[in-house]
Amino acid sequence: MKPISLHAIWLGETKCRHCAVRASALFAGLEEMDFSHIHQPIKDVILSPQQALYRMHDRGNTLFTLRGGVMKLMQYLPDGSQRIVRLLKDSDALGLEALVGQPYQHDAIALTDCEICAIPTGVIEQLGRERPRLYQELMARWQQALAEADTWLTQFTTGTARQRVARLLLRLSCAEQDSPLPLFGREDMGAMVGLTTETVSRTIAELRRQGVLRDRGSIVEGCDREVLRRIADGEE
Amino acid sequence: MKPISLHAIWLGETKCRHCAVRASALFAGLEEMDFSHIHQPIKDVILSPQQALYRMHDRGNTLFTLRGGVMKLMQYLPDGSQRIVRLLKDSDALGLEALVGQPYQHDAIALTDCEICAIPTGVIEQLGRERPRLYQELMARWQQALAEADTWLTQFTTGTARQRVARLLLRLSCAEQDSPLPLFGREDMGAMVGLTTETVSRTIAELRRQGVLRDRGSIVEGCDREVLRRIADGEE
DNA sequence: CGCCCAGTTGAGGACACTCAATAGCGGTGG
C-alpha cells in the first residue's frame, strides 16, 4: 500500500559493446559509435523489488532500457487508489518522456530484481544526428508502448474478475514463457486488472482448485493455457 | 451496435500553406517545403458521423491529422464487446502506426463531422531527411497519445459509475471548452467508461435532475464544473 | 517462540448488469 522509496544503486560507466542486450534494435547503433565523443556517460542501475527508478512528475534528462527483470508503471487517482498502467520486461524502454522534455508520467517501480541502462537524452540527440535511422527505432518503441497501453485497457478493464485474471495470467505466462514466473503480490495484480486484492485472491484460489493453475509458493509451475483462453473469452 | 462502413469522401490535393491548422507543431515544416518535389500528394478527407477512416488490421501507408471534429479509436474483445480506447480532437494525429510499418491498431470512426489531412508516410520520410527536427515533433505526438491512453485508463476504468461519468463530462467539457459539445450516444459513452448504456443513462439523468448538467437535446448547454470535480474525486 | 505480513476465506451489502417495458424524437408516407 505504501510505496517504499529507496535509492537505486548506480554502477559505473558501461561500455555498450559489452551490454547483454546491445543486439536490441534501439541501441544497435551505440555499438558502432565512438564513445570517446560522449561526455555524458551511460550508466547501469540495479534495483531490488519495490525500489523506484523514478517518480511521477520528476524532471529528468535520462531515459532507460530494461536489461532484465520486470517493472511496473503506476498512476494514481485523487482518492489515493493506484493503478498499474503497464508492465515492462526485458529490453523494453521507459522514461521516453524525457526525450521530449516532459516530466515522467508514472512511478516506475521494480517488481523483481532489475538491471537497467540509464541513457542521458543528450546521447540520443547526438547519436540521432549521426544516425537518423535511430529515430525510426525510437518511434517503434513508442508505438510498442502505445499498443501495449491499448491492449492493457481492453483486456484488463472489461469482463468478470475471472476473465480478467485469466487474461492476466495468459499474458504473464506468455511474456515469461516458461521461466520461473513469479505470481506477483495480490495487491499488484489487483491494481493491474482493477479488482480488489480479495477478489483476485479468491479467483486465483478457485483456479487452483480447478487445476487450471499449479504453483509452488509464489512461483507458477504451470497453467492450462487452453482453459485459460476459454475463460478469458468468456466461454465458461 | 453494428458499425456502418461507408466510404470516405476524398477531396483533391491540398496545399498545406492554405491549411487551417498549418500552425500546428507537426507540420509547421510543410509550409516551408517545396511541394513540387512531392510525388505523393497530401489529401483531404471528409467524414460524417459513423464513417470509418480506417479499420483495425488494415495496412496503410498514410497517417492522418484531424483538422476538425471528434473521432473515436476502438478495439474489440473476442466476445464482440467494444471499447473506446481514445478520443481525438482538433489537430490530433492518428494512424502513426503506419510510420513504423505496422497495420492500424484500431477502428477509427468519426463521432461528428470531421475534416482530415491524409499524409503518405513517404512525405514524412522525405521531409524528415530535410528537417530532422520533424522527428522531435513526431515523438511529441506519440508521447501525447501515450499520456492520453494512460490517463484514459486511470480515469475511466476506476471508481463508481457516477465518478466515471463525471470525469468523462469534465474531460469533454474541457476539451471542447464552450463550443456546442454534443453529448455522444449513450452506447458510445458506455464504451468509453466501461459501463452499460443503461447505467450511463441513469447516471446522466440523475445529474440532470440534480441540476449539475443542463442540456438541450443532444447538446450540453452547461455543467457545474465544480460539483463535477467533487463527484469525480469521490467526495459526494 | 512469537511477531508480522501476505494470502485466504466468510458474511453481508452495495452497485451495476440483465431483461423488459415505456417514453420521446425524427422521419416517412398516406
Added chain:
DNA sequence: CCACCGCTATTGAGTGTCCTCAACTGGGCG
C-alpha cells in the same frame, strides 16, 4: 397534417458480482 415506424433514451424490477469489513491461516524471520 397526422399516423406510423424505427431508433434511442429512459425507467423499473430483480439478480449477480464484486466490494467491504473482519476473522483466520501460514510462512519467514528476528
